[in-house]
Amino acid sequence: MSLPVAVSLEQLRKQAKDLRKARSLKLSEAQFEIARRYGFGSWPRLRAYVDRVATAGSSLQHAFENDPDYYAERAEGLLASAADGTQEALAAFERWSAPLSPAGARLVVARNHGFTSWTALRRHVADLRAEPFARAFQAILARDFDGLRELLERFPELVTADGTNGNDLLGLAASTCDERLVAVLLEAGADVAHANTHGWTALHQAGYSNLPHMARLLLAAGAPVHRSARGDGGTPLAVALFWGNREVAAMLAEHGVVPRNLRTAAGLDDxxxxxxxxxxxxxxxHRGFYRPHGGFPAWRPSSSATEIGDEAMSWAARADAVGAISALHRLGASLDADVYRGTPLTWAAACGRVRAVRRLLELGAAPSAVGTFGGPRHGVGTTALHHAAEDGHLEVIEVLLDAGADPTITDELYGGTPANWASHGGHEDARALLLARGGTERA
Structure with a gap:
């Protein structure tokens, strides 16, 4: 039996009464059986679901995580995306006439789930195990392919239903990085062009996670390469290049260099x-896109030619695009500018791009330049050596030290040296290397 998207409470009551008469059941027994047919654990849960559909309409978003903090984080992300000008996010605030504020974002998330208040949503998510969408999500997490297929066959509407912030099951499957789950959803008829309230599609996720095989599967199913997420120009290719994900970026570029701007050209080493x-x-x-999620601080790209060129140098560095690094340097781009959350050398070091690190240093990049990186509570007053140590990139550490990088310098937030960062990241070999080369540790 399908999910009761268009079924009224009166219709459900009639079905229960008819079943009671046909099988001589108690009304409560008939109601329970009707609820089970629709995939709910009890009549009150089914009734509450129908009430939520009446409140939110057919675009009801289904909760699927039991942790209330998950929804608080989704509200923060929704607000960040709206602040970036993402149309889907702005439309969610406009739909419920909610202010662009933390309280407004929580109200939007609650209303999208069919609740009139944040408190009501929190009560609801305490136990979601019996609801079909939540069960499908659990099947995805468990890599239970047969269980997922069974649910999709029993409730075909699940494949087009939306979860929190517009995330459908295909997008949630893509976020697991398991292309087999994606294949199950595509076979069931999932919309490969579906975007959540950030404009994010499954193909964006493949770009974000550097999954060329998943990207190939989605592209074969007709996934759009021009769709922007989190700002103008936030295509799957741009998302891939933000992280320097060269393998999937090369595949996406075969379907068009979108957007066609300097930072994309630099990341592709064109x-x-x-x-x-x-x-x-x-x-x-098309530089409205500048961050893949709200964990990065807000910023506004400008039309400054200097900023555009310096940013492109950073995108070339993280993608190990040594040809583009050389070309940009010759044209006048800076080797040390921290345009947005990281100098070229810091990005190259954090991504383990040894060739890019070598080329930047050869051209004159400062080996101990201090800057920012990542979120506002992560990299402040850090160097390339801190981030190479954090991720255990031994060869990069060697190259930086050989170039004169200071292994005793401390970051501004935590007062940690590169050896401290290596230890925090669980890279004892990197820590030992730094200490052997003159590094120190702070208690």
Missing amino acids: IALVEELWSSPEAGA
Whole structure:
């Protein structure tokens, strides 16, 4: 039996009464059986679901996590996305006439789930095990392919239903990085173009997680490469290049360099395109996207030619695009600018890009330049050596130390040296290397 998206409470009551008469059951027994047919653990849960549909409409979002903090984080992310100008997020606030504030974001999340208050949503998520969407989500987490198929066959509407912040089951499956789950959802008819309230699609997730095989599967099913998420120009390719994910970026670029701007050209190591765009108005086009999630601080890209060129150098560095690094340096881009959360050397070091680290240092990048990286509570007053140590990139550490990087420098937030960061990251080999090369530790 399908989910009761368009069924009224009166219709459900009639079904229960008819069943009671047909099988000589108690009314409570008939109601329980009707609830089970629809995939709910009790009549009150089914009735509450129908009430939520009446409140939120057919676009009801299904809760699927039991932790209330999950929904608080989704509200924060929704507000951040709206602040970035993402149309889907702004439309959610407009729908419920909610202010762009933390309280407004929580109200939007609650109303999208069919509740009139945040408190009511928190009560609801305490136990979701019996609801079909939540059960499908648990099957995804458990990699229970047969169980997921069974639920999709029993409740076909699940494949088009939305969870919190518009995340459908295909998007949730993609976030597990398991292409087998994605294949199950595609076979069931999932919409490969579906985007959540951030504009994020399953193909964005493949770009974000550097999953070329998943990207190939989605592209074969017709996934759009032009869709922007979290701001203008936030295509799957841009998301991939933000992290320097070269493998999936190369595949996506085969379907078009979208957007066509300087930072994308730099990340793809397309020297000819870098040179073509350097003095072109297109160089800074479609740069509304600048962060993949709200964990990064807010920023507003400008139309400054200097900023555009310096940012492109950072994107080249994280993708190990040494040809583009050289071309951008020749054209005038800075080797040490911290345009947004990281100098080129810091990005290259954090991503373990040894060739890029070597080339930047050869061209004159400062080995101990201090800057920012990641979220506002992560990298403040850090160096490339801190982040290479944090991720245990031994060869990068060696190259930086050989170039004169200071292994005793401390960051501004935690007062930690690179050896401290290596220890915190669980990389004892990196810690030992730093201490052997003159590094120190703070207690």
